[in-house]
Amino acid sequence: MFEILEKEMLTPATCRMKVRAERLSAAAKPGQFLIVRADEKGERIPLTISDFDAAEGTVTIVTQSVGASSSILNSYEPGQSFADVVGPLGQPSDFVSMSAEELASKRYVFIAGGVGTAPVYPQVKWLHEHGVPVDVIIGARTKDLLIYTEELGGACDNLYLCTDDGSCGFKGVGTAMLEKLVAEGKSYSRCVAIGPMIMMKFATLTCKKLGIPITVSLNTLMVDGTGMCGACRVSVGGKMRFACVEGPEFDGYEVDFDEAMRRQGQYKAEEAQANEKHKCKIGRG
Amino acid sequence: MAARIPRVPVRDQDPGQRAKNFEEVCYGYNAEEAMTEASRCLNCRNPRCVGACPVGISIPEFIAHTAAGDFKAAAGVIARDSSLPAVCGRVCPQETQCEGSCILGVKGEPVAIGKLERFVADWNRDHGGPSEKMQPAPGAKKVAVIGSGPAGLACASDLAKAGYDVTIFEALHKAGGVLEYGIPEFRLPKDTVLKAELDEVRALGVKIETDVVVGRTITIDGLLDNEGFEAVFIGTGAGLPKFMGIPGENLNGVFSANEFLTRNNLMKAFREDYMTPIHAGKKCCVVGGGNVAMDAARTALRLGAETTIVYRRTEVELPARVEEVHHARQEGVEFAMLTNPVEILGDEKGWVRALKCVKMELGEPDASGRRAPVPVEGSEFEIPTEVVIMALGTSPNPLISSTTKGLETTRRGCLVADEVGATTRPGVFAGGDAVTGAATVILAMGAGRKAAAAIDAYLKKK
Numbered sequence: 001m002f003e004i005l006e007k008e009m010l011t012p013a014t015c016r017m018k019v020r021a022e023r024l025s026a027a028a029k030p031g032q033f034l035i036v037r038a039d040e041k042g043e044r045i046p047l048t049i050s051d052f053d054a055a056e057g058t059v060t061i062v063t064q065s066v067g068a069s070s071s072i073l074n075s076y077e078p079g080q081s082f083a084d085v086v087g088p089l090g091q092p093s094d095f096v097s098m099s100a101e102e103l104a105s106k107r108y109v110f111i112a113g114g115v116g117t118a119p120v121y122p123q124v125k126w127l128h129e130h131g132v133p134v135d136v137i138i139g140a141r142t143k144d145l146l147i148y149t150e151e152l153g154g155a156c157d158n159l160y161l162c163t164d165d166g167s168c169g170f171k172g173v174g175t176a177m178l179e180k181l182v183a184e185g186k187s188y189s190r191c192v193a194i195g196p197m198i199m200m201k202f203a204t205l206t207c208k209k210l211g212i213p214i215t216v217s218l219n220t221l222m223v224d225g226t227g228m229c230g231a232c233r234v235s236v237g238g239k240m241r242f243a244c245v246e247g248p249e250f251d252g253y254e255v256d257f258d259e260a261m262r263r264q265g266q267y268k269a270e271e272a273q274a275n276e277k278h279k280c281k282i283g284r285g
Numbered sequence: 286m287a288a289r290i291p292r293v294p295v296r297d298q299d300p301g302q303r304a305k306n307f308e309e310v311c312y313g314y315n316a317e318e319a320m321t322e323a324s325r326c327l328n329c330r331n332p333r334c335v336g337a338c339p340v341g342i343s344i345p346e347f348i349a350h351t352a353a354g355d356f357k358a359a360a361g362v363i364a365r366d367s368s369l370p371a372v373c374g375r376v377c378p379q380e381t382q383c384e385g386s387c388i389l390g391v392k393g394e395p396v397a398i399g400k401l402e403r404f405v406a407d408w409n410r411d412h413g414g415p416s417e418k419m420q421p422a423p424g425a426k427k428v429a430v431i432g433s434g435p436a437g438l439a440c441a442s443d444l445a446k447a448g449y450d451v452t453i454f455e456a457l458h459k460a461g462g463v464l465e466y467g468i469p470e471f472r473l474p475k476d477t478v479l480k481a482e483l484d485e486v487r488a489l490g491v492k493i494e495t496d497v498v499v500g501r502t503i504t505i506d507g508l509l510d511n512e513g514f515e516a517v518f519i520g521t522g523a524g525l526p527k528f529m530g531i532p533g534e535n536l537n538g539v540f541s542a543n544e545f546l547t548r549n550n551l552m553k554a555f556r557e558d559y560m561t562p563i564h565a566g567k568k569c570c571v572v573g574g575g576n577v578a579m580d581a582a583r584t585a586l587r588l589g590a591e592t593t594i595v596y597r598r599t600e601v602e603l604p605a606r607v608e609e610v611h612h613a614r615q616e617g618v619e620f621a622m623l624t625n626p627v628e629i630l631g632d633e634k635g636w637v638r639a640l641k642c643v644k645m646e647l648g649e650p651d652a653s654g655r656r657a658p659v660p661v662e663g664s665e666f667e668i669p670t671e672v673v674i675m676a677l678g679t680s681p682n683p684l685i686s687s688t689t690k691g692l693e694t695t696r697r698g699c700l701v702a703d704e705v706g707a708t709t710r711p712g713v714f715a716g717g718d719a720v721t722g723a724a725t726v727i728l729a730m731g732a733g734r735k736a737a738a739a740i741d742a743y744l745k746k747k
């Protein structure tokens with residue numbers, strides 16, 4: 001069993017939990033994900049790792065309540081345990097295995113959207129600790145939905161906040177901010193975008209226009225997370241790839257986002273039903 | 286005289302009824318039926334059945350006890366060689382192994398060895414009481430077993446019996462491997478049959494640690510260098526699904542049989558109270574002709590889909606067990622033989638609407654001796670369907686071979702191992718589908734047992 005040690009609501013729907021998972025925390029690297037199953041009847045939910053501490057034996061996850069399964073996850077309290085937490089899964093970010101010389105020539109910019117802001121943190125922290133210049137753009141609908149601003153602020157060179165409604169920082173989306181920064185003379189050797197699939201699609205289009213290579217982290221459907229089910233298959237450069245073992249990070253230029261978004265919605269009808277049932281249960285108290 | 290008694294038929298759940306539920310299809314023998322069937326065995330002096338059993342169970346011996354009504358003694362005989370008798374009695378291809386070589390089969394029907402094994406195992410579970418808990422002796426040498434499927438369980442059981450301190454590492458949240466995620470409830474009930482046999486393995490002193498992906502959470506090098514294990518057995522099976530490489534395979538509604546079955550079996554999607562969704566559609570085509578194809582088709586049928594098996598050869602070449610094909614047909618699964626998909630067609634929203642196929646005919650025998658199917662020119666046609674399930678076989682997962690120093694693989698991704706399971710790295714053994722590519726439960730168990738003996742010999746010399 002995997003005990004929840006700390007819990008904090010980052011927004012009314014977004015929850016951060018620190019969970020005991022010793023083997024996992026000792027092996028985790030930036031860019032990887034894990035799978036949580038709350039209880040015997042729960043789904044296996046893939047979540048990108050938001051932080052890990054091998055000394056403490058813990059991992060941090062950030063989950064947004066969007067459906068029945070994620071709401072159940074977020075209803076757990078410190079002292080309770082998840083039935084299963086397994087990982088780390090997927091490939092670490094490519095920079096983790098780069099040489100010091102390679103890293104010395106890099107300038108990174110991250111575009112983080114919504115709950116995807118959390119998994120940006122271990123990557124930014126790693127790069128910052130290795131002396132690589134790194135800027136971070138966080139985008140959200142409104143001020144109250146911006147998360148990880150303090151953590152990221154302390155781990156990067158420049159932090160840029162964007163809101164759709166202008167309630168905080170730049171008024172507009174993260175990609176518009178990137179265009180503005182480049183127009184002002186900033187230059188980056190690579191962009192990393194993590195967030196909703198549609199945001200990563202547009203980040204890729206913007207980067208193509210600006211001539212910046214881009215890495216995206218695909219949050220596809222998955223069951224086992226070890227290459228067994230193939231639910232996560234995506235077209236990358238015209239080839240079938242499994243996001244769980246070959247990803248989750250891919251070259252954004254090569255990803256077929258429209259297909260990926262369509263595949264992500266494959267169980268929408270079933271999920272809507274489950275949400276209804278879940279709400280009914282809550283209603284009955 | 287004994288041979289004159291006809292083979293005792295086994296009772297099944299009514300096909301019309303069972304096509305709508307996930308309860309076990311075959312009811313198995315009762316004590317009286319089992320004793321009658323057991324009395325048919327000639328107790329051959331040179332029993333061919335034993336030689337045809339990959340784990341070498343003393344078949345005539347357990348059958349003699351069964352005929353005499355001493356079911357406990359019969360169970361004891363089987364337990365010497367198999368830790369999963371209730372599983373094997375249900376899923377082994379007996380017709381090509383023990384029963385296939387039974388002398389009675391030459392002129393009539395062979396002894397129903399599989400059904401007898403199942404009866405004895407079930408009886409022992411219900412009446413025998415739990416086995417005594419064993420513990421490895423303090424200071425026993427530690428062996429790691431990777432994967433809790435048939436190969437790993439068989440290897441771990443033998444090693445524990447030989448006094449080793451054995452830990453199985455399992456990537457999923459439940460032990461059993463393909464027995465848990467692959468084979469459906471209606472063929473192998475999980476909570477009664479499988480769980481009981483896993484408990485028996487645990488009772489031998491074997492520890493099972495779930496949620497550990499070797500190659501990610503830990504590595505084989507780590508186990509050997511940092512965790513005090515002196516040998517490792519890799520029984521990770523063949524878990525990677527294959528696709529055909531035809532257009533339309535990424536449409537919504539196309540699933541690997543692995544995904545479909547894992548959702549239903551491991552995640553229990555067929556049960557209202559479990560959260561994992563599954564989509565079988567109103568019409569479903571399953572591509573392939575093996576046991577996995579039958580399992581996927583019969584699962585889709587039970588979830589309410591009109592289901593068709595699409596296979597490029599004829600019924601004679603179907604690699605599935607005869608009993609599974611028979612059951613599938615009884616339940617109402619359609620069979621489109623000599624039919625090969627060439628494209629999956631989608632609607633404007635990207636969902637499957639039809640499977641485009643060509644008719645095939647059998648040509649000259651190929652290298653395998655089977656007549657190779659060749660397409661009939663101009664025979665293209667469409668089968669309207671909402672779901673396509675690909676059951677084309679599986680290959681070994683590269684997760685371990687790619688993260689372990691000194692482990693060689695074949696071009697097909699299988700681990701290189703000799704006949705007793707020794708890999709190219711000293712102290713690391715392997716067996717089952719990870720070495721052979723997708724095969725059967727019992728062959729994997731046989732390989733696990735051989736490797737256990739080899740590990741014992743290796744550690745005694747070390």
